[in-house]
Amino acid sequence: MTEVDPQPLSRLTTLQTGAAPLRMREARTREELIGDLREIWAxxxxxxxxGGGSNLFVGDEPFDGTVLRVLTSGIERIAGASPGTTRIRVQAGHDWDALVAYTVAEGLAGIEAMSGIPGTVGAAPVQNVGAYGQDISQTLVEVEVIDETTGDVSVVPASELGLGFRTSVFKHHYGSSPVRRAVILSVTLELTEVGHGEHPVRGEQLRQALGLEPGASVSLAWVRDHVLATRRRKGMVLDETDADTSSAGSFFQNAIVTEQFARTLPDACPRWPMQPVIEQVQVYPLDRFDGYVPAPVPQPIDVKVSAAWLIEHSGIGRGFRLPRSRAAVSSKHALALTNRGGASAEELAELARFIQQRVQQEFGLLLQPEPVLVGVEL
Incomplete structure (x- = not known):
């Protein structure tokens, strides 16, 4: 039994909202985590x-149940890696940025662009965490989980996790339940051994964010330092002296829309195709070719569009707040909603609803929240 005196969730979440729950437990080892979950479910x-509380938006009323804090930690190298790579298994409660710092120090590439993201390792696959064109699905091998229905522990390969843009089978999307109700115990990644020298930076989105030309080579440490500096300028690195970091990171998801809908948006709205555009090639046997070449059938693709651009161009600028509200849009980044000191969950929810309405009125698109909402309605 690891029950502790409940703390207000406003102290344990980066949005700083939420009263103390009815009960609270802390699990510091894998065995404690498994045992606590089985008892709670029974x-x-x-x-x-x-975990880190960085992707939670908790309501003002006390949660009438048990909150289990996952405080496990540890990194170990394991067998099974492909040539030129290293596999590591990381406990779910391990700090995410501490893991990134470890991999950079060890010369292992694959998650360096996700430096500075707050939270724990176990939360990363749940929403397929990512930044600057890099996400965890690119290096994730498997996760160890405990299933709520059976209490059984199993290892699930990444291919069965339904990983997509900020989603997985575990993600509790606003207004729906997760496909699979389970808790992640550990995460296994396979990272490329590149060492500490310079190597080419792959990914246009990352190069663009770092101001690099195609073919440019830099070290992992250089990427990490510059990503951290970029996130810090946007108020996206936790800093208790900066009120802009009292947030849940990006409150709204970049929207995934059809290519047809994307064409209805202004040309200036940033967008990125979600699938590569592949030129269709058709081969016709000469002995059966009659000279007729059918018109190519266009293949629809999904497009990711910038929620930050939509917000700012719907008339809501950085630093915007409703009258007499203690909640505000970050002064550095339009996607982040911030608690400017003592804001209630309802104040933040009111601001979120206002932004949704403005964007929908201007562009016909309803932005979806990225954090998990507990006891809050938008």
């Missing part, structure tokens, strides 16, 4: 797990 209690 009791039929309402529950949720809490």
């Amino acid at each position: 009791d039929g209690d309402d529950w949720f797990v809490l």
Whole structure:
């Protein structure tokens, strides 16, 4: 039993909202985590797990159930890696940025562009965490989970996790339930051994963010330092002296729309195709070719569009706040909603709803929240 005195969730979440729950537990080892979850499920209690608290938006009323804090940690190298790579298994409660710092120090590439993202490793596959064109699905091998229905522990390959843009089978999207109710115990990644020298930076989005030309070569440490500096300028690195970091990061997801809908948006709205455009090649046997070449059938593709651009061009600038509200849009980044000191969950929700309405009125698109909402309605 690892029950502790409940703390206000406003102290444990980066948005700084939420009263103390009815019950709270802390799990510092894998065995404690498994045991606590099985006990909670056997009791039929309402529950949720809490890692770094950076992707949670908790309501003002006390949660009538158990909050389980996942405080496990540890990194180990394991067998099975492909040539030129290293496999590591990381406990779910391990700090994400501490993991990134470890991989950079070890000369292992694959997650360096995700430096500075707050939270824990176990949360990363849940929303397929990513930044600057790099996400965890590119290096994830498998996760170890405990299933809520059976209490069984199993290892699930990445191919069965339904990983997509900021989603997985574990993600509790606003207004829906996760496809698979389970808790991640550990995460296995396979990273490329590049050492500490310079190597080419792959990915146009990352090069663009870092101001690099195609073919440019830099070290992993250089990428990490510059990503951290970029995120810091946007108020996206936790800093208790900067009120802009009292947020859940990007509150709204960049929208995924059809190519047809994207054409209805202004040309200036940044957009990125979600699938590569592949030129179709058709081969006709000469002995059966009659000279007729059918017109190519266009293949629809999805397009990611910038939610930040849509927000700012719907008339909501950085630093915007509603009258008498203690919640505001970040002064550095239009996607982040911030608690400027003592804001209630309802104040933040009111601001979020206003932004949704403005963007929908201007562009016909309803932005979806990225954090997990507990006891809050938009």
